[in-house]
Amino acid sequence: KYPLTIVAKVLELLECRFLGAYDIGCTFNSTIDSSSLGKRFTEMECQMFVDAFHGYAHNYKCQVNNHPLRTTSAGLEDFEMIEQIFSACNTLATVIRYVSQYRRHMFLELFFQQWDKEKYQTLSTMLLNNYKQTLAIIDTESPKLEETKAQLNIEDSNSETWQAEELAYFETLGKEPVYNVYAVTYAEVLKDMQRLESKYANTFIAFIDTIPGGYTAADVQGVNMYEASAGATKRLTAVTQDIVIFEQKKGLAHRWELSSPEYKHANESLTTRMFHWALDELQRLVIQCLFEL
Numbered sequence: 543k544y545p546l547t548i549v550a551k552v553l554e555l556l557e558c559r560f561l562g563a564y565d566i567g568c569t570f571n572s573t574i575d576s577s578s579l580g581k582r583f584t585e586m587e588c589q590m591f592v593d594a595f596h597g598y599a600h601n602y603k604c605q606v607n608n609h610p611l612r613t614t615s616a617g618l619e620d621f622e623m624i625e626q627i628f629s630a631c632n633t634l635a636t637v638i639r640y641v642s643q644y645r646r647h648m649f650l651e652l653f654f655q656q657w658d659k660e661k662y663q664t665l666s667t668m669l670l671n672n673y674k675q676t677l678a679i680i681d682t683e684s685p686k687l688e689e690t691k692a693q694l695n696i697e698d699s700n701s702e703t704w705q706a707e708e709l710a711y712f713e714t715l716g717k718e719p720v721y722n723v724y725a726v727t728y729a730e731v732l733k734d735m736q737r738l739e740s741k742y743a744n745t746f747i748a749f750i751d752t753i754p755g756g757y758t759a760a761d762v763q764g765v766n767m768y769e770a771s772a773g774a775t776k777r778l779t780a781v782t783q784d785i786v787i788f789e790q791k792k793g794l795a796h797r798w799e800l801s802s803p804e805y806k807h808a809n810e811s812l813t814t815r816m817f818h819w820a821l822d823e824l825q826r827l828v829i830q831c832l833f834e835l
Contacts, residue, residue, distance in 0.1 A: 545570060546577055553579065558586035561613070563593040563621030568600065568608040593621035603712040612705070618672060618679075630657065726815060729808035731784055732798060 545564060552560060564570050567590040574583050574590065592600060597609040610616035634653055638646040691697070798805040 546574070546579060549574060549579055549583065553582055553586065553588070558588070560586075560588050561591065561615055562588070563591050563610065565593065565596045567592045568604050591616070591621070593625075595620065595622050595625060606705075606709050606712055618676060627657070725804065725808040726812045728798070729805055729812055732805065733809075733812075735782060736800075 549562070552562070571590045574580055591597075591610055591613060592604070592608045594610050597605055600608070606612060610619065610621060631650070631653055634649055638649045641649070798808075
C-alpha cells in the first residue's frame with residue numbers, strides 16, 4: 543500500500559509521462575494496473591522500472607524490459623538515491639550504536655535535517671553538473687559512435703530491430719512452439735507404438751513356443767507367457783487408440799512413417815529436447831553441489 547500511496551501522490555503533483563524506479567518495478571507495474579490508479583497511470587503514459595543496481599539481480603529477460611540502460615528516457619539517472627542515503631547514514635552507526643533510544647532518534651533527525659539542507663543548497667549545482675556531463679558525453683562519444691556505425695555499416699534502426707529481436711527471443715526462450723509440442727508428442731507416441739509392437743511380437747512368439755505338441759492344458763510357464771502376451775496386447779491397443787484420436791484431432795490423413803520427413807524432423811526435435819532436459823538436470827545438480835560446499 544505504501545508504494546501505491548507514493549504513486550498516487552506523484553500522479554497528483556506531477557504532469558504526465560513520469561518515470562519511476564523500484565526494486566521490483568517490473569512486477570509493480572502490474573500492481574498499479576490492477577489498482578484504482580491503473581487507468582490514470584496509463585492515460586498519463588507513466589511507467590515503472592527497476593533501479594540500475596538491483597536491476598542486475600533480476601533475470602536478463604527482465605533487464606531487457608525494465609533496466610534503465612534500456613530506456614532512453616532514463617538518461618544518466620541510476621535511480622539509486624535511497625542507496626546513497628543509506629550509505630551516507632551508515633557513518634552514524636559508530637556514534638549511535640550504544641546510545642539510548644532518544645539520542646539515536648535525535649542523531650538520525652539531525653542527520654537528515656543536515657542532509658536535506660545540503661542537498662537543497664547544492665541542487666542547482668548538481669543539475670548544472672549533470673547537464674555539463676551530458677553535453678560532454680554527447681560531444682565526445684557521438685563522433686566515436688558514428689565512426690563505429692560507419693565501419694560496421696549499421697543504422698540506428700538496426701539497434702532498434704536488434705533490441706526487439708532480443709526481447710522476442712527471451713520472451714519465447716524455454717517455450718516450445720505449439721506445433722513442435724504436438725509433433726514431438728506424436729513422434730514419441732509413434733515410437734512407443736513401434737516398441738510395443740516389437741515387444742508384442744516377441745512375447746506372442748514366446749507364448750506360441752510354449753505350446754507343446756499334443757496340447758491338452760496349459761502348464762504354469764504357458765500361463766505366465768500368456769499373461770505377458772495379453773499385457774503387451776493391452777498396452778499396444780491403448781497406444782494405438784491414442785494415436786488414432788490424435789490423428790483425428792489434428793486432421794492427419796496419413797500416419798507418419800519412420801521414413802517420412804515430418805517424423806524425422808520431429809524425432810530430431812525429440813532428441814534435442816531430451817538432450818536439453820539432460821543439460822538442465824546437470825545444471826541443477828552442479829548448482830546444488832556448489833550451494834552445498
